[in-house]
Amino acid sequence: MTKAMDPRWHDTPWQQALSQSSPAIARLLERTLEGAELGFDEGLALANVESTDLLALVKVADELRRRTVGDCLTYVVNRNLNFTNVCFVGCGFCGFSRGPKAKDAYFHSTETLLGKARDAVALGATELCIQGGLPRDLKGAYYADLLRELHGALPELHLHAYSPMEISYGVEKTGLSLPEHLASLKAAGLGSIPGTAAEILDDAVRGELSPNKLTVTRWIEVIRAAHQAGIPSTSTMMYGHTETRAHWVRHMLLLRDIQKDTGGFTEFVPLGFIHSETRLFQKGGARAGASFAEDLIVHALARLLLNNHIPNLQVSWVKLGFEGALACLEAGANDFSGTLMEESISKAAGADYGESVLPGELRAMIRSIGRVPAERYTTYEIRRRFDTPDADERLPVERMPATTARTPVALGY
Ligand code: SF4
Numbered sequence: 001m002t003k004a005m006d007p008r009w010h011d012t013p014w015q016q017a018l019s020q021s022s023p024a025i026a027r028l029l030e031r032t033l034e035g036a037e038l039g040f041d042e043g044l045a046l047a048n049v050e051s052t053d054l055l056a057l058v059k060v061a062d063e064l065r066r067r068t069v070g071d072c073l074t075y076v077v078n079r080n081l082n083f084t085n086v087c088f089v090g091c092g093f094c095g096f097s098r099g100p101k102a103k104d105a106y107f108h109s110t111e112t113l114l115g116k117a118r119d120a121v122a123l124g125a126t127e128l129c130i131q132g133g134l135p136r137d138l139k140g141a142y143y144a145d146l147l148r149e150l151h152g153a154l155p156e157l158h159l160h161a162y163s164p165m166e167i168s169y170g171v172e173k174t175g176l177s178l179p180e181h182l183a184s185l186k187a188a189g190l191g192s193i194p195g196t197a198a199e200i201l202d203d204a205v206r207g208e209l210s211p212n213k214l215t216v217t218r219w220i221e222v223i224r225a226a227h228q229a230g231i232p233s234t235s236t237m238m239y240g241h242t243e244t245r246a247h248w249v250r251h252m253l254l255l256r257d258i259q260k261d262t263g264g265f266t267e268f269v270p271l272g273f274i275h276s277e278t279r280l281f282q283k284g285g286a287r288a289g290a291s292f293a294e295d296l297i298v299h300a301l302a303r304l305l306l307n308n309h310i311p312n313l314q315v316s317w318v319k320l321g322f323e324g325a326l327a328c329l330e331a332g333a334n335d336f337s338g339t340l341m342e343e344s345i346s347k348a349a350g351a352d353y354g355e356s357v358l359p360g361e362l363r364a365m366i367r368s369i370g371r372v373p374a375e376r377y378t379t380y381e382i383r384r385r386f387d388t389p390d391a392d393e394r395l396p397v398e399r400m401p402a403t404t405a406r407t408p409v410a411l412g413y
Helices: 014-019 023-033 040-047 051-069 110-122 142-153 164-174 178-187 203-209 216-228 245-262 292-306 317-329 359-368
Strands: 072-076 078-082 127-131 158-161 190-192 233-239 265-272 335-338 372-376 382-385
Touching: 014 023, 014 051, 023 040, 023 051, 040 245, 040 292, 051 292, 072 359, 072 382, 078 110, 110 142, 127 142, 142 158, 142 178, 164 178, 164 216, 178 190, 178 216, 216 233, 216 245, 233 245, 233 292, 245 265, 245 292, 265 292, 265 317, 292 317, 317 335, 317 359, 335 359, 359 372
Parallel strands: 072 335, 072 372, 078 127, 127 158, 158 190, 233 265
Antiparallel strands: 372 382
């Protein structure tokens, strides 16, 4: 199904949408515009909106985004490096991992990874995003050694590497304490870590999705230790599987509490569950990903609940598709993620939105919704703002459905 904003939404001012919403929802939305911090019950009420209340939620989230971070819409030129797909953890939602003897199992050599990193630099990348599976026989020193090689060869690249699950595995494999392991990674060139492996920060849900994954307590421990060591991280949430809307709200409020203490999250990234090639879905253990309405609600709700503490809200175009990503960028989000150049994790789970996007394509899409594109660094400093269109800008039309095919789903009209 195409995920696209109903064209009528573009033309509805937020004040009009607010005036058409139910009194209780309108009051909550007005309070967020006044800067109030909403709690669980209020967040849950907003997570369950429909119809005109959904329109008001989206429009107010977009207005709050405009007031907080303006009309500049950022992206990063980066490359994904997945050094191995061998993993013993067995998460039910993962279509990427393989056993060590699988025909398509791989473990790239450091030379190969260096070659991919050099290619990325030649294409203008400022960031490498490095993650992999967890092979049983991995040497603990591997994590720091790889960073040292990459950082030594290409010191200009920001190394955004290793999920809390991988950090925790590194602790186990090296025998170092968590702060010692993080210090050794930082000394080797680590710039920041992806706040992935969060899924839903609820141990019961995690038990259904991936019983061998690190616990909520351990995820928080790793993230707090990283922030304390001066290593920022992203924050994420995977939705659209077995969780309820109450889980979304608790998850976001937990991240907000951590951020109040550490200030170490650079952004929040909602990640829709890609279901088709996963064991979890094939065995009937999860629903088939989020609806378009849920995508909009999650992004808008994140803007309202996190705005004062985590102002950067990123869309994942590999999960949402370009049309869905643009819709969420008009529902409170302000960052388009990155060029990726080689995306394999979502693709392996059944995503069909491509493995890379050109910076000029991102800029053209950003301009198509009336915003100003800007390339950023990993930590959100602006590298270059593009106030006027340039020759490289073109819409990735072959990968976007025709406007006439847009499906205004779940809006209650
Ligand atoms: S999500 Fe990560 S830890 Fe889980 S099976 Fe896949 S590669 Fe392994």
